[in-house]
Amino acid sequence: MDDLTHFDDQGAARMVDVGDKPSTRRGALAEGRIRMRPATLERIRQGGAGKGDVLGVARIAGIMGAKRTADLIPLCHPLALSRVEIAFTPDAENSAVTCSARVETTAPTGVEMEALCAVQVALLTIYDMCKASDRGMTIEQVRLVEKHGGRSGHWQRPVEA
Amino acid sequence: MDDLTHFDDQGAARMVDVGDKPSTRRGALAEGRIRMRPATLERIRQGGAGKGDVLGVARIAGIMGAKRTADLIPLCHPLALSRVEIAFTPDAENSAVTCSARVETTAPTGVEMEALCAVQVALLTIYDMCKASDRGMTIEQVRLVEKHGGRSGHWQRPVEA
Amino acid sequence: MDDLTHFDDQGAARMVDVGDKPSTRRGALAEGRIRMRPATLERIRQGGAGKGDVLGVARIAGIMGAKRTADLIPLCHPLALSRVEIAFTPDAENSAVTCSARVETTAPTGVEMEALCAVQVALLTIYDMCKASDRGMTIEQVRLVEKHGGRSGHWQRPVEA
């Protein structure tokens, strides 16, 4: 591992120069999950029909979070996103809700951070709405699943042993 | 688990009324970690001496992230924070960096979300700065460790078996 | 009408000095509506059960909009809101959705602007989500209904003739 591109020769942080990179179609898929008590999961699953739609609120927060990425992450380039979609999957086996975020853009740099940021904000919002009764919820396995476009091309997370 | 306070009787989301709660001293401690390749961890540990201080940048991002919590989490109350401190600990055994955030306020509601938000933004910033050489890093075990103050008083995360 | 407090003697705009005003409990209720085609109203009313919850999204936008008021309105004081609630009422007679926002704080100045801002952002969000099929929707009757607290005390909108 030779170098971190976010620093110059003297070790000073910088927003990397992407001025010579072409503006191309790029995308990223990130995911993560929040573990909770079974009763909390059950409560979330019942939502939506006049009982409080936790995932609906978290989805909006995640989409808006993707748009705030360059405000939050110091060296991220501001980007015009062309697509943000967030999906939740209840996971009874692990007593968790899994969140995935797909983000796309046409830009000289990728949207991995935007996808991860959407996942993080969505999961934090679930925590916020359920914390009064389940303070111990844990966010885990937040990671990039896939990216496409750009010089480094397609990347897919290797299957873990 | 009877109810989620962030919804009214019809299931409509709301910012909970804290107007009757006294403004008292409150604090929260949250933590999380990001797992990475050993070479990435080694690179981060070498930082600081003119070689690029990844954790220094992430710390600033985390502190600023705590201040943006009410912008990101839909139903969070805006609060005037009185203290934000972020610490990183390299964890060679798990090939990870652990981040903890301590936040305090004097307010009618707590700062759990601010502490968690600081951790998330700090860890995302580490991901951003190292992703060019280690795209597979994973954020995990993001959780509340402790809170104090307010009607529910002191809470400490139970030790896991 | 002698003077506008937001200007000094030379006509220069200013954020009014509220340093001598006590911090007291204050509240405001604002409302407004968006008129639309009957088919659009019908579509919105069907939402929620797996078909797209327009009002759920607009409610979140309105609550977050209340928190952004001091960012948007130049001379507004930044405030720590203690409550934000937004309600929608379908109005078949006028082929409209009515939105009301109740905001409260304990502060030296009132929250009329926060309540109005919440209504405006909520109604704009409804417009955004339905505009592809009903571009002619109109926002109207956005106004303060009631306020309480502060030196000027209780105010209620007079019934119109």
Next chain:
Amino acid sequence: MDDLTHFDDQGAARMVDVGDKPSTRRGALAEGRIRMRPATLERIRQGGAGKGDVLGVARIAGIMGAKRTADLIPLCHPLALSRVEIAFTPDAENSAVTCSARVETTAPTGVEMEALCAVQVALLTIYDMCKASDRGMTIEQVRLVEKHGGRSGHWQRPVEA
């Protein structure tokens, strides 16, 4: 009215994918008005010459509001605006000030929301500056007047009967 594009098949909100739409020149014109007491209107009309320029402040707020649209409206795409102009017209007959906002961009999606958002923030700012003496002001007739560009082409508000 078959469908709302801001929701997927399961009714989940999303930022619509515009990745396949070409970046073209687009524009929108929106308008709205705020009704007030005749004395308030007279006071606003006298402004500007060392007496407090209400409309000057509101114009700046509206321009800045257009730039915040994607921060406020959950499913709006962030856009690089190429033009924002705001005009006010006193309307003595209705004892109102009319505001119109023209916004343009070169992008894969339109700027109707940006124009409407500019009008709303400008009118709210007028309310804020005059509310101490005229709390009953009402914002009304906020609507799109015209749009051009994009796949749906030119649209003009039909004349009302």
Next chain:
Amino acid sequence: MDDLTHFDDQGAARMVDVGDKPSTRRGALAEGRIRMRPATLERIRQGGAGKGDVLGVARIAGIMGAKRTADLIPLCHPLALSRVEIAFTPDAENSAVTCSARVETTAPTGVEMEALCAVQVALLTIYDMCKASDRGMTIEQVRLVEKHGGRSGHWQRPVEA
């Protein structure tokens, strides 16, 4: 000069703990100026009467800038400002416009940064509006003039020799 309070014993940046400091009335006055060509100054002085009010726009930007201080300066505490006033003085002798900003709060920490931030944003806005014809304008002498309140009490800038 023993220590910088914004760092802990290990040199890690932090938002200083002000939880034990009482919330008291505090104020700050900052100033700065922008030097320009005489013709630019003349043009600015003519503004206001239907010719473009550069200082009116800059004043609004400065007031709004004061409110964004905690967003911009990493270790600043978020504060509820109770007063922001900005004044401009043409200075023909130095071919400059001087800006001063007075900010007040009731809080456990001071508003020096808010006053300086207001001055900086106001002067930058003047630069922006005049840069097409006078790119060489220089911002200078931005400094704190006075502060009051808090443990360190009253401070006044010493007269320079």
Next chain:
Amino acid sequence: MDDLTHFDDQGAARMVDVGDKPSTRRGALAEGRIRMRPATLERIRQGGAGKGDVLGVARIAGIMGAKRTADLIPLCHPLALSRVEIAFTPDAENSAVTCSARVETTAPTGVEMEALCAVQVALLTIYDMCKASDRGMTIEQVRLVEKHGGRSGHWQRPVEA
């Protein structure tokens, strides 16, 4: 000096229409300095090795400040920046730290304001971190050094006599 482009014929402020300008590569270099006591300068120079890296924090603040320019300066166009770099140079002779910021974009308008904004926020951050022991620090000589690209082409600050 005939006209200021940020105003229309009636003197109303506007975001200038750049819709007909081609999107080209543009850059700007700005600089400024903050004067301080020799002891403060010495303290800053010692930073970085576990003693508190003032310039590291200020650099991050400056980079993030560049991204906030269109939020702060009313009539600035929002832009997607392709590069932001900030450098600090201790200047013992003047007992000052000089900051320079280089910003680039591919856009229909330039990035002079972004470069100046980065310098201002970086210098303010230095002030914030050292103000407890040196309240009298002064920011000065903030100015554009060079710009390239766009219709007006290359501009370099003339050497001062």
